[in-house]
Amino acid sequence: SQTIHQWPATLVQPVGSPLSLECTVEGTSNPNLYWYRQAAGRGLQLLFYSVGIGQISSEVPQNLSASRPQDRQFILSSKKLLLSDSGFYLCAWSPRTDTEAFFGQGTRLTVV
């Protein structure tokens, strides 16, 4: 069966520090991968999606970036965090574009 792992679960980082969140999927190949952000009490905002290794599409301009160095690995990064980067970050995968997505447990990031 397929599983998605996302870590860490919680993270407190100072303003201006770098960020690296990692997500890996097991039990499938060539998945579509997604990073979403969710502000407290709000909906999900799509940040990045990837349909293959090295292929990243950005949905919103910001100081975050994403990379897909391996087929089942998706990384969200920042060189310098802002207070506004605080939120709940969710990684997800789907086997195709017209199927449901499966989400990780999320990372709660607090920038202080």
Add this chain to the structure above:
Amino acid sequence: GENVGLHLPTLSVQEGDNSIINCAYSNSASDYFIWYKQESGKGPQFIIDIRSNMDKRQGQRVTVLLNKTVKHLSLQIAATQPGDSAVYFCAENWAGGFKTIFGAGTRLFVKA
């Protein structure tokens, strides 16, 4: 489009009653729709989906209705239980679109 800037609307129902959660989607070309349930501090989980060639689909205690004329989607939960308390999101997807767009979400409270 994405309603990520809105606070979540809330629906409060009595245990045992039926719940109806509504969603308006944005893209008339969308041909696949999904409902997700998100419990506090967790990632969204798939509930039920429907494709545009259908107007109704039933699952266990849940029914999704699709009205393409007015671009409206609804989720009906029968005999609502305390465990149904969560935030519910609708999502839309379209052929050729490599991403899923989420609605703003509705918070469901179930009163015992």
